[in-house]
Amino acid sequence: MVKVPIYMDNNATTPLDPRVLEAMMPYLTTEFGNAASRSHAFGWKAEEAVQKAREQIADLIGGNEKEIVFTSGATESDNLAIKGVAEFYKEKGNHIITTRTEHKAVLDTCKRLERQGFEVTYLDVDKYGRVSAEQVKNALTDKTILVSIMFANNEIGTVQPIAEIGAVVKERGIVFHCDAVQGIGKLPFDVEQMKVDLVSISAHKFYGPKGIGALWVRRKPRVRIAPIIDGGGHERGMRSGTLNVPAIVGFGAAAEIAKREMPEEGLRTGKLRQRLQDFLFAHLDHLELNGHPEHRLPGNLNVSFAFVEGEALMMAIKNVAVSSGSACTSASLEPSYVLRACGVSEDLAHTSIRFGIGRFNTEEEVDFVGKYVVDQVTKLRAMSPLYEMAKEGIDLSKIEWAAH
Amino acid sequence: MAYGDKVLDHYENPRNVGTLDKADPSVGTGLVGAPACGDVMRLQVKIGDDGKILDAKFKTFGCGSAIASSSLVTEWVKGKSVDEALTIKNTQIAQELSLPPVKIHCSVLAEDAIKAAIADWKKKRAAEQQQLTADRPQERRAE
Numbered sequence: 001m002v003k004v005p006i007y008m009d010n011n012a013t014t015p016l017d018p019r020v021l022e023a024m025m026p027y028l029t030t031e032f033g034n035a036a037s038r039s040h041a042f043g044w045k046a047e048e049a050v051q052k053a054r055e056q057i058a059d060l061i062g063g064n065e066k067e068i069v070f071t072s073g074a075t076e077s078d079n080l081a082i083k084g085v086a087e088f089y090k091e092k093g094n095h096i097i098t099t100r101t102e103h104k105a106v107l108d109t110c111k112r113l114e115r116q117g118f119e120v121t122y123l124d125v126d127k128y129g130r131v132s133a134e135q136v137k138n139a140l141t142d143k144t145i146l147v148s149i150m151f152a153n154n155e156i157g158t159v160q161p162i163a164e165i166g167a168v169v170k171e172r173g174i175v176f177h178c179d180a181v182q183g184i185g186k187l188p189f190d191v192e193q194m195k196v197d198l199v200s201i202s203a204h205k206f207y208g209p210k211g212i213g214a215l216w217v218r219r220k221p222r223v224r225i226a227p228i229i230d231g232g233g234h235e236r237g238m239r240s241g242t243l244n245v246p247a248i249v250g251f252g253a254a255a256e257i258a259k260r261e262m263p264e265e266g267l268r269t270g271k272l273r274q275r276l277q278d279f280l281f282a283h284l285d286h287l288e289l290n291g292h293p294e295h296r297l298p299g300n301l302n303v304s305f306a307f308v309e310g311e312a313l314m315m316a317i318k319n320v321a322v323s324s325g326s327a328c329t330s331a332s333l334e335p336s337y338v339l340r341a342c343g344v345s346e347d348l349a350h351t352s353i354r355f356g357i358g359r360f361n362t363e364e365e366v367d368f369v370g371k372y373v374v375d376q377v378t379k380l381r382a383m384s385p386l387y388e389m390a391k392e393g394i395d396l397s398k399i400e401w402a403a404h
Numbered sequence: 405m406a407y408g409d410k411v412l413d414h415y416e417n418p419r420n421v422g423t424l425d426k427a428d429p430s431v432g433t434g435l436v437g438a439p440a441c442g443d444v445m446r447l448q449v450k451i452g453d454d455g456k457i458l459d460a461k462f463k464t465f466g467c468g469s470a471i472a473s474s475s476l477v478t479e480w481v482k483g484k485s486v487d488e489a490l491t492i493k494n495t496q497i498a499q500e501l502s503l504p505p506v507k508i509h510c511s512v513l514a515e516d517a518i519k520a521a522i523a524d525w526k527k528k529r530a531a532e533q534q535q536l537t538a539d540r541p542q543e544r545r546a547e
Contacts, residue, residue: 307465308465309442309443309465309466309467309470311467311468312415312466312467312468312470312471315407315415315467315468326442326467335442345440346439346440346441346442347439347440347442350439350440350442382421383418383421383463383464383471384463384464384465385435385444385445385446385463385464385465386439386444386465387465388423388463396439401437401438401439401440401441401444402436402437402438
């Protein structure tokens, strides 16, 4: 019998790998020095540990350790990249290109810049959540100073053609930022191959600690950003503030493990995802897969269970931790904007569940979750007037519903 | 979202889930809400000649609070007269289930469902009586 509750929400966060904790422990206890202290051994040891972490992280993405700027996490990295470029290059232009399915850390940052006079193009995505290099090319203007497109989507797992987009953007000498939070550590990502200039990374998405992230900033050719936090001039002036040494050490250790185990782990989580998907689709009707069938994160499965509201389903499978695109799970009462951007109807968006399979999930757990979900969906559909109507052949889209 | 015990109880053991024959003249059906908003409730009541609610059934597409609200009102309306059932207010439902502010609309929907079900029954009855007073005696078709 599997142990419950089962954690299957690895796109939200991942547990700390015990090996990462082990690497961090000395820096949480005896090695407490400030990495900026140049005059004694406590500082030197901390600086040495940070240096090693920079190399481990740079190595994961094919960059140079001098290009790593530590931040508090990916939200800060996204803010720093976008606001930093906007501020530094504002004399050159005021146009930014992004997509409708970016994380809120990108979208809300762009919204703020719009209020300050910048113009932002939000590219539409196809039904799988993808944009094309062609779309980006057509949106570029003489005023474009930044293109910001995510590597993989946090809700639906869709992977964007970053290398193709990078080629188009580079050709025009425009800065290209990639929020790679969801993909890094899961799929190969090489900054040279992808032709990116700025990359947002977060440690806790690949079994590192929370509260630590990085912005990779290209040095050749040099990309400039204006800082948003002023102070002691840490991180080459781009991000002041005393470095969180234990978290950085954990970040580095997590990056090293991810790089080494990625081929095997990607294959394994991908197979588990497929196993869960196959089971659900074999045992239930009226299901829709959200996101791209192939170009997606290996462990991400997002499914709409028509006629069953997402939050109700999450309550029914309370021994399994997952997420939903249903409005009822958010304070806004709006269903997922990512699914809506993919053209998923509001009613189906309300019925979506995201399963995030990660390093520590087992085949046994996946089988348990599959059966559990099938049972509960069947139970909830027996309670759903919409399922009954659909079975009677009533076209639900033809009914005049009273919006409330 | 953390739910109160009463919501969980109704959600886990919903009362009176099911379907009544909507063609039956003594049955009123109320279908309220919209799939796009994430909740649809169908409440059905079977009403005796004396105007008392004999039975109530529901089916709901919606979150835990929506399911609990509809389950609760089926319990409440049973045995009540039509007029008594119409006095049930959403605030009573919300209070009984300790619904948080963001879920108040679920109780509003449940109140609307009662009103819609009874209105449907009244409409059917009015049509029936109109037919009874017509010149030709009513021919009842067995179904």
